[in-house]
């Protein structure tokens with residue numbers, strides 16, 4: 001393994017790491033942006049489910065770096081806990097962690113406000129427990145929320161699957177999926193779409209599932225995916241992820257399927273880079289961070305694969321997987337990366353300029369044409 005601090009990394013336009021704070025996040029369909037009670041435009045993600053299903057643990061592990069074992073000592077949540085995910089992170093939204101014993105007939109809860117401004121609702125089901133009661137609650141929650149806000153995305157985390165064998169895991173998922181769909185049909189809501197994810201805080205599955213939830217709240221996702229596809233094609237890269245460095249959520253990847261092993265490798269690489277930078281990379285006299293505009297790393301695996309990380313801005317890193325034979329043209333890859341980085345910045349700048357302008361919509365729909373990025377520059381092949 002080799003680690004290198006890329007000294008010749010070109011500072012980007014003098015604006016690297018200084019993207020405007022408001023990235024224009026909103027519901028994916030762009031019909032209306034979510035305004036929180038404080039007036040901020042921030043998508044809201046609700047965490048619901050029965051008591052002890054693992055809601056608070058998920059939030060703490062993914063966004064507060066709590067180790068999974070420490071969650072054993074978490075107390076029960078007895079009121080709605082609102083968490084602003086915006087400190088030093090690209091991923092900006094609010095997570096509302098609900099108490100498991102929430103009663104939908106309690107008049108003290110203002111459901112119009114709660115569901116009205118919500119982007120995604122994650123319902124957590126403990127797969128190690130009997131899930132019949134959880135399915136009843138899921139049905140009640142989803143139908144109630146849908147009546148108030150039809151734009152909510154419903155995500156079901158079949159959680160704590162670390163304790164289950166592979167066959168049992170798949171069988172539980174099939175059974176839960178089937179029963180939940182039947183329940184919705186019985187209550188006359190078969191138009192509601194539920195997405196299912198198998199998760200555990202003891203591996204990367206919870207980060208992967210959360211990545212997918214967050215991606216659906218990023219209006220620029222098609223543009224980002226297209227840019228990654230173009231970068232891959234022109235640089236002989238096999239897989240690339242755009243990571244939020246702090247949470248290790250990937251906010252976009254190219255259109256090839258994600259396999260867990262590649263995702264885990266890339267997460268581990270970010271850990272290695274941050275750890276090494278914290279020890280050797282921080283200059284004492286400056287107030288510098290472990291991840292900055294010259295952060296870059298190259299790891300050669302003994303199976304002829306290369307992991308290549310480059311800083312995109314102070315929140316985002318591009319992590320690529322490619323074959324060692326294709327890395328001979330590193331100059332081209334680096335040039336293409338600079339075009340990619342510039343295009344990404346333009347996507348967000350345009351979005352920020354005018355959230356609802358026709359220009360922003362064009363960019364969401366067709367950001368890149370025939371190997372040319374939206375900056376009009378050709379990528380090298």
Ligand SMILES: Nc1nc2c(ncn2[C@@H]2O[C@H](COP(=O)(O)OP(=O)(O)OP(=O)(O)O)[C@@H](O)[C@H]2O)c(=O)[nH]1
Nearest residue numbers: 052053054055056057071072076077100160200201
């Ligand atoms: N095996 C396993 N245990 C988990 C997992 N996630 C959470 N737990 C455990 O589940 C227990 C309950 O977790 P909490 O996060 O407190 O559950 P909660 O849903 O917030 O509970 P309430 O606040 O009562 O609604 C804790 O002991 C966690 O360690 C997981 O992925 N696998």
